[in-house]
Amino acid sequence: MVLFEKAPAKINLSLDVLSKRDDGYHNVEMIMTTIDLSDRIEFHELKKDRITISLESRFVPSDERNLAYKAAALFKERYGIKAGVHIKIEKNIPVSAGLGGGSSDAAAVLRGLNRLWSKNLSLKELACLGAELGTDVPFCVYGGTGIATGRGENVELLKTAPACWVVLAKPNIGVSSGAVFQQIKLHEIEHPNIEKLMKALDKNDFSMICAHLGNALESITMALHPEVRHIKETMMQAGATGTLMSGSGPTVYGLAMQESKAQRIYNGMRGFCEEVFLVRLLG
Numbered sequence: 001m002v003l004f005e006k007a008p009a010k011i012n013l014s015l016d017v018l019s020k021r022d023d024g025y026h027n028v029e030m031i032m033t034t035i036d037l038s039d040r041i042e043f044h045e046l047k048k049d050r051i052t053i054s055l056e057s058r059f060v061p062s063d064e065r066n067l068a069y070k071a072a073a074l075f076k077e078r079y080g081i082k083a084g085v086h087i088k089i090e091k092n093i094p095v096s097a098g099l100g101g102g103s104s105d106a107a108a109v110l111r112g113l114n115r116l117w118s119k120n121l122s123l124k125e126l127a128c129l130g131a132e133l134g135t136d137v138p139f140c141v142y143g144g145t146g147i148a149t150g151r152g153e154n155v156e157l158l159k160t161a162p163a164c165w166v167v168l169a170k171p172n173i174g175v176s177s178g179a180v181f182q183q184i185k186l187h188e189i190e191h192p193n194i195e196k197l198m199k200a201l202d203k204n205d206f207s208m209i210c211a212h213l214g215n216a217l218e219s220i221t222m223a224l225h226p227e228v229r230h231i232k233e234t235m236m237q238a239g240a241t242g243t244l245m246s247g248s249g250p251t252v253y254g255l256a257m258q259e260s261k262a263q264r265i266y267n268g269m270r271g272f273c274e275e276v277f278l279v280r281l282l283g
């Protein structure tokens, strides 16, 4: 049997850092939403009891270090499955970009294997399993729009975000989340107003959503990589209604309601960055 799953990227509409924990992580409060930029994951049953991965990427390993492999190994081990699977990943989401590509692949593997091996687990059960793989995996299991707390693994779904256009621009640098979190000075953080953003989402008020986008990691990544600030300024000048860096970066996105405006922003950014995408919120 062959199955497919879509693994959509996420953007952070808000990311706040609240405190440092004893386990080396930080307590955060993040609002995330999925976008129409996806990896495509194919599952092929194997006769032998093994996991194999294939993908074409200079940046992602196709062995047991791949998060998709780790997700399949965890699923097999937890449910005592004696069967094999080949997982083919078509990688469209830029890597180490703040777009949760690896987490979304892992989440898609959990959903896909749940179907392939007829386990009938709920999304909640898959999200719990996903928390063992990475901070953003539980959110990616659900998709849509949600608020994540704790180190990011506790997810509550929110009302759908408006189906606006998103222009994404990723400079040619990779950012490690760990390195950015390490630079945080808790007393200097500018906290985004998540309550106002939640209200805006609840009212489906696009301008209010754009006015309350915020990311406590943005200034840290910008200090490490000034090109991120430059991209954000250019995106605002190009007419985006709201702009923000996603996750720990370096991808910056701009939101627009009209397609013509989004297309103008996209055209403007293409002269600037190698990797620019024009997609919609899946919210």
Ligand SMILES: C[C@@](CO)(OP(=O)(O)O)[C@H](O)COP(=O)(O)OP(=O)(O)OC[C@H]1O[C@@H](n2ccc(N)nc2=O)[C@H](O)[C@@H]1O
Pocket: 012, 024, 025, 026, 027, 028, 030, 097, 098, 099, 100, 103, 134, 135, 136, 150, 151, 152, 177, 178, 179, 181, 182, 246, 247, 248, 249
């Ligand atoms: C901050 C986010 C927001 O979406 O950034 P992006 O990865 O999207 O950029 C993610 O939660 C990141 O998730 P991920 O990239 O999977 O990172 P993890 O492997 O969980 O953590 C990498 C490192 O970041 C730091 N870390 C991560 C999450 C957190 N709440 N507090 C932390 O301090 C820790 O030092 C950890 O060792």
Ligand SMILES: Nc1ncnc2c1ncn2[C@@H]1O[C@H](COP(=O)(O)OP(=O)(O)O)[C@@H](O)[C@H]1O
Pocket: 059, 060, 061, 065, 066, 067, 068, 094, 095, 096, 097, 098, 099, 100, 101, 102, 103, 105, 106, 175, 177, 247, 249
């Ligand atoms: N299936 C996968 N897709 C992307 N990255 C992966 C995958 N498996 C492991 N990785 C590793 O995870 C790291 C973070 O990748 P990614 O999830 O794209 O970044 P981010 O957390 O910034 O969104 C990279 O070092 C990458 O090599």
